[in-house]
Amino acid sequence: MTTFPADFADLEPFADWAVPTERARYEKRLSCTMDELQAFYDAVFPRLEAGTEYLKNVQLDGISEEDTRLVWLFSSLVTVSFPVEVWAQPRVPDSGASEFNAVMEPAI
Amino acid sequence: MAHFQKPAEGSWTEHFGLDTEPVNYEDSTSPAHYELERDAIFGRTWLNVGRVEQLPRKGSYFTRELDAARTSVVVVRGTDDEVRAFHNMCRHRGNKLVWNDFPREETAGICRQFTCKYHGWRYDLEGQLTFVQQEGEFFDLDKSEFGLASVQCEVWEGFIFVNLDPSNTTPVRDYLGEIGKSIEGYPFHLMTQVHRYRAEVGSNWKLFIDAFAEFYHAPVLHAKQAVDEESRKLQGFGYEALAYDVDGPHSMVSSWGGMSPPKDESMVKPIERVLRSGLFGVWDAPDIGLDELPPGVNPARHKSWGTDSFVFFPNFMVLIWKPNWYLTYHYWPTSYNTHIFEGTLYFVPPKTAYERLQQELAVVTFKEYALQDGNTLEATQSMLESGAVNRFPLNDQEVLLRQLHTTAGRYVREYEEQQSTTPVRISAAS
Numbered sequence: 001m002t003t004f005p006a007d008f009a010d011l012e013p014f015a016d017w018a019v020p021t022e023r024a025r026y027e028k029r030l031s032c033t034m035d036e037l038q039a040f041y042d043a044v045f046p047r048l049e050a051g052t053e054y055l056k057n058v059q060l061d062g063i064s065e066e067d068t069r070l071v072w073l074f075s076s077l078v079t080v081s082f083p084v085e086v087w088a089q090p091r092v093p094d095s096g097a098s099e100f101n102a103v104m105e106p107a108i
Numbered sequence: 109m110a111h112f113q114k115p116a117e118g119s120w121t122e123h124f125g126l127d128t129e130p131v132n133y134e135d136s137t138s139p140a141h142y143e144l145e146r147d148a149i150f151g152r153t154w155l156n157v158g159r160v161e162q163l164p165r166k167g168s169y170f171t172r173e174l175d176a177a178r179t180s181v182v183v184v185r186g187t188d189d190e191v192r193a194f195h196n197m198c199r200h201r202g203n204k205l206v207w208n209d210f211p212r213e214e215t216a217g218i219c220r221q222f223t224c225k226y227h228g229w230r231y232d233l234e235g236q237l238t239f240v241q242q243e244g245e246f247f248d249l250d251k252s253e254f255g256l257a258s259v260q261c262e263v264w265e266g267f268i269f270v271n272l273d274p275s276n277t278t279p280v281r282d283y284l285g286e287i288g289k290s291i292e293g294y295p296f297h298l299m300t301q302v303h304r305y306r307a308e309v310g311s312n313w314k315l316f317i318d319a320f321a322e323f324y325h326a327p328v329l330h331a332k333q334a335v336d337e338e339s340r341k342l343q344g345f346g347y348e349a350l351a352y353d354v355d356g357p358h359s360m361v362s363s364w365g366g367m368s369p370p371k372d373e374s375m376v377k378p379i380e381r382v383l384r385s386g387l388f389g390v391w392d393a394p395d396i397g398l399d400e401l402p403p404g405v406n407p408a409r410h411k412s413w414g415t416d417s418f419v420f421f422p423n424f425m426v427l428i429w430k431p432n433w434y435l436t437y438h439y440w441p442t443s444y445n446t447h448i449f450e451g452t453l454y455f456v457p458p459k460t461a462y463e464r465l466q467q468e469l470a471v472v473t474f475k476e477y478a479l480q481d482g483n484t485l486e487a488t489q490s491m492l493e494s495g496a497v498n499r500f501p502l503n504d505q506e507v508l509l510r511q512l513h514t515t516a517g518r519y520v521r522e523y524e525e526q527q528s529t530t531p532v533r534i535s536a537a538s
Contacts (some may be wrong), residue, residue: 071461100478101307
């Protein structure tokens with residue numbers, strides 16, 4: 001069994017980024033170097049357009065496990081887009097030790 | 109140069125009858141003043157504690173820690189479908205009634221009755237005492253006299269409010285005034301996809317409301333969130349609101365927003381272009397069945413409108429965004445220089461996985477901004493407490509800050525006057 005739907009089998013090396021919650025995705029981002037975040041972004045961002053076309057036809061009601069993991073993976077891309085596209089560092093600048101945690105989020 | 113029309117007085121501040129002098133912020137650095145605010149404000153005004161969607165069924169309940177008001181409440185949907193609130197306290201010896209593992213943490217669930225962990229006293233969903241362990245050992249115990257202590261509770265547009273002052277009989281709808289009435293009918297009930305964030309912030313509660321009640325900071329503090337060229341342009345323009353309004357203790361600011369979708373997609377980050385979403389929400393707004401917005405939403409009926417921020421005194425904000433979603437902010441004081449901030453995003457539930465991903469980008473963008481805002485506050489609080497400077501000029505785009513601090517100060521003053529006159533009245537009567 002593969003992690004992602006067949007059309008996205010090429011993303012298998014990034015299966016560890018298929019993380020179910022925003023809080024855990026953000027923690028993973030903080031645990032990475034900029035090189036690691038950049039490598040993930042460079043590999044996954046070019047697949048986002050195909051991903052959105054594919055996910056437009058995926059209903060959340062009754063979503064398969066493979067499709068769920070693909071949504072988690074692209075959700076990680078959302079989380080990683082900020083350090084790569086904006087901050088040039090994993091953490092929000094000047095955010096020090098402050099925490100802003102998700103205490104309620106709808107499951108995918 | 110003004111891009112948007114101001115009132116005839118020449119400024120919003122003067123239009124609302126507020127003074128234009130520098131402010132001192134002593135109301136945000138004094139432990140003694142905070143103690144007064146707890147009784148004068150949080151013990152006496154209507155406080156929003158949640159929404160009806162949090163109580164979907166008979167027996168659904170949640171607790172709210174109201175540290176500032178020195179209590180905890182349990183809010184429950186009864187067998188008659190009424191929403192009620194009670195002090196979260198057993199009538200036997202005062203144990204906190206509803207909690208799990210950690211007495212100071214909030215909880216939620218569904219039950220048929222409340223049972224005290226201590227001696228097993230039970231209360232029905234309407235608060236009546238129904239069972240006393242070894243009842244015969246008590247002395248003429250009349251169970252009907254020992255129901256849960258109720259708290260005034262009313263629902264406005266699906267928002268649940270409590271009021272801890274039994275002598276304050278103003279209905280919540282009247283309390284929220286013209287600004288509240290002007291947004292009635294907005295379909296809040298359709299937006300049930302909820303993301304909530306929570307942070308412990310090292311500042312006075314009013315300072316975070318200040319941060320979210322003005323957008324003067326946005327082109328500077330959040331400069332990096334736009335692409336470079338756009339960011340320089342935004343700083344050049346600065347910020348001007350489309351409109352402000354003040355009614356009693358409440359206020360609102362209406363803002364432009366060219367980001368949903370942007371006129372020029374090169375303005376925004378690459379991921380926003382692909383997912384068609386960002387800080388202002390998902391560009392493809394869901395249908396919410398409205399021909400026209402309520403009159404208080406985009407009150408200027410401006411074509412560049414992006415979002416309205418409603419500041420309901422003391423600690424509740426509602427932000428309605430052009431692409432059919434809304435946000436709430438709550439600021440729960442825990443001391444004069446700390447509070448818990450909650451930001452909650454509400455969307456129409458997504459149908460496809462793509463729509464879910466679009467919402468994820470709006471949610472995460474909000475979080476990135478809020479992390480910037482939150483830490484700035486701790487920096488502000490620590491320097492205000494130094495007392496080195498006590499005159500701070502506020503500009504006309506910061507009018508809601510002036511309104512908030514003026515209102516909070518008035519509540520405290522009126523409370524103090526009442527406290528000092530009450531004993532006189534008693535002695536005069538006796």
